[in-house]
Amino acid sequence: MKTLHEHAALSAQLADYRQQGQRIALVPTMGHLHAGHISLISAARQHADIVVATIFVNPMQFGPNEDFDSYPRTLEADQQKLAEAGCDLLFAPTIDTLYPQGLSHHTVIHVPEVSAGLCGQDRPGHFDGVATVVTKLFNLVQPDVACFGQKDYQQVAVIRKMVADLCMSIDIITVPTVRAADGLALSSRNSYLSPQQRDLAPRLYATLQALGQKLPHHHLSALETEGYQALKAEGFKPDYVEIRALDLSPATAATKAWVILAAARLGETRLIDNLIIAEELTPLGGFQASR
Structure with a gap:
């Protein structure tokens, strides 16, 4: 499995895949991977020839009193898990790579209706951050298919509407929640x-x-x-x-x-x-x- 951190290297590698006529699946994550994430990699493999995972702890989707600074960053362990799961390529950009001008002047994607209420009420701006970073990743990778977990049900609804409204030619696959033996959803x-x-x-x-x-x-x-x-x-x-x-x-x-x-x-x-x-x-x- 290759790990890339910059736009140019990612684009070059993806161009090579496409030149070979290969179908590409994307699995966006924030890292600290568990069996639920690995189930997304497995699902992606069923729908594509090449599986691309991303690891990026996105500051735009965290509120001022949330756990951005303390969110676990475990890149080396995550790389091993992805490689063992058969992931082909990991894109792990820095904040400066995705937000070179910072957050305050960055274009924001807002998805109406489904972003409101539920977690959108308790985490204002969260789904704007999710929609914005997923749009950026979709534009960078240009996948044929992308896989997301059902545990984040409202997030999937936001992404579905965004893809439909913005006429993105990407199949969105929702993968059932993976649970511990006692029923707790893995997170x-x-x-x-x-x-x-x-x-x-x-x-x-x-x-x-x-x-x-x-x-x-x-x-x-x-x-x-x-x-x-x-x-x-x-x-x-x-x-x-x-x-x-x-x-x-x-x-x-x-x-x-x-x-x-x-x-x-x-x-x-x-x-x-x-x-x-x-x-x-x-x-x-x-x-x-x-x-």
Whole structure:
């Protein structure tokens, strides 16, 4: 696996791949990789000849009181994991490479509607940062396909809409969430949890599952309140528990499938998760989004 840090070297290598007629998949990450990221590499391999991963801790998507400075940076370990997973190329730019003029004068991509509410309410500007850096990576790599994890459900919805609205010819593949044996969704931020918090963390997903068993026969707002209170009783500080249609529009009486989304804190660690439920009350593992 090659590791590149500069635009020119990346462009030259990608041009060589394209000259050979090879289909390119992109897996954007912020590093500190775990099995969930590796599942994205595996999915990308199923859809392309060449798999390109990126590692970039994007300052634009972090708020002023968030964990940008302390976010784990583990490049050497990540390189080994990617190589073992069969990744062909890693692009790991510096901040100066992607934002040579700094952030304050940089063009920002804003995706309306799906960026609002949920994590967008609790992390203002976060999805503008996500949309901007993903657009930059899409422009630099020009992939045929890109893979993202279902755990970041709202993020995937933002990227889907951005790709559609800006007429980007990229297939977006959503890969089901990878979980620990006790149900906790894998996340780079799980490493922040104390042993006691780690023992409690699976209750987030268990709460979503309990709510899902009651759909569609209970009032949605009552279920949301129930879930919120249940998390508080377990020791979480919930930001939200919401039930939406799969496209994140408000669920109505005509909705036949729902996504239950939640964000909650254990100490200083913010956890997010979601569960898709169909009308027959069967949890669905993943959803696909295409151009």
